Amino acid sequence: MITIVNDFLNLSNFQQAWLKVKENNGCAGVDAETIDDFAQNQDFNLVQLREAVANSTYCPHPYKQVKIPKEGGKWRELRIPTVRERIVQQALLNVLAPLVEPHFSPCSFAYRPNLSYIQAVEKVADWRDLGYRWVLDADIVQYFDNIDHQILLVQLRQYIDHPGILCLIKAWISSGILSEQGLKLPKKGIPQGSVISPLLANIYLDKFDHTIANSDIKLVRYADDFLILARTQERIRQAYSEVVDLLDSLKLNINRDKTQITDFEHGFCFLGHGFLENAIFPVDKPKKKQGDRKTQRVGEYLSTGKKKVQTQKSYNQKKKKYLSN
Structure with a gap:
């Protein structure tokens, strides 16, 4: 040290x-x-x-x-x-x-050297070809803004035991925010725009990554966007509850409005790419945040067992073109 x-x-x-x-x-x-x-x-x-x-x-x-x-x-x-x-x-x-x-787990692709959303998209295809065709397409609610400071500092101590460096990081994540309304002191969250925040964000979810990666389901994560892949519908439904519990232990919540259970046969979008059966095609170029962003929600698996695809022009046009070939 x-x-x-x-x-x-x-x-x-x-x-x-x-x-x-x-x-x-x-x-x-x-x-x-x-x-x-x-x-x-x-x-x-x-x-x-x-x-x-x-x-x-x-x-x-x-x-x-x-x-x-x-x-x-x-x-x-x-x-x-x-x-x-x-x-x-x-x-x-x-x-x-x-x-x-x-x-870090190989299932994490954001903010890492020599990795990008392209490798994440390719990894999804790899798992699909190995029979993982049921998908939980998920998003974390305001991830950076909800990171718990105490949990983060505990995780950092796995790598850093120097009190001066830990105090420095603590000062950065708890520094005030000066806006038109005056000075505000955050009780949680890490600053988007800070040089070191992307690394801290990956450290915070590292236990989440390894827990899932060591199970019978698969994870592909890019920052706060991630897919869980399973071989069966029953397993992906179980995975949903497991993910909610894991995030809850980190004081994070899944974004239920942007989370869906689907499969490759009915299609979905992830990191600006449409996935349909065995095809992959770009829908929208991922936008940069502190990394690349993002996807469109195109399908959801309903509790009745029926599937529907929402109307989204870019995805549907390319889906129609693919099916007509």
Whole structure:
């Protein structure tokens, strides 16, 4: 663990982190310091920032809240860290990610090196071809906003036993949010827009991933979107209850409005791709959040045993074209 701390506080690590933050650009945080402002005296600023972290005098700023319009007239809230916060978070990410990455389940595809939604789509096809043709298509309610801080910190202690680093992460996830309404202190959730949040999000669901992966059902997860695959209708119905219980243990809820039981014969969408029988075709290009997003809900299995496909233009047109061939 001493090596990890030394690697984190190494000045060259902070320099690499700065280059990554500079490459990603982004707007200023609550202190109004821009990338260009920091760059004007970057060598001095990096030494000063590194020393502040090493001497425990570094204190995170509140996040600046911005709203981005979504489809349907809704808004997505992002929390923007300062440039200096982004550098420190990136410096920790540089050393923490290689430590935890080997422990992640292969069923998780978001925010990971050399993986994308394409590999997730291909894995769904692999399980389909092996006879897993019943599907629970699920979504977690406001995943980032509902992550429990205490549960997350317990999970982090599996990889980190240095109190200084744990306190730093705790400060980041509990930092205030500055908006037009003033300063708000979050009791749960991790900030969307934070450099380190995607890694924390994967750590939080790692136990969920491994529990399902070690059973007789299969999981393909991309952030808060996931599919459970089973060989029979009865097993997928049982899986639904198991998933609800596992998420409940993490103080998370399944989004029942976006969750369905279906099969490949009646079709569904996942990560911008339509799945129908043995065909896969793009429906909508997944949109980027802190990763790629998302799917359209196209079918559901009713409790009566009947199946229906909802009217969605893009999916239905391509489904019709496929069936006519």
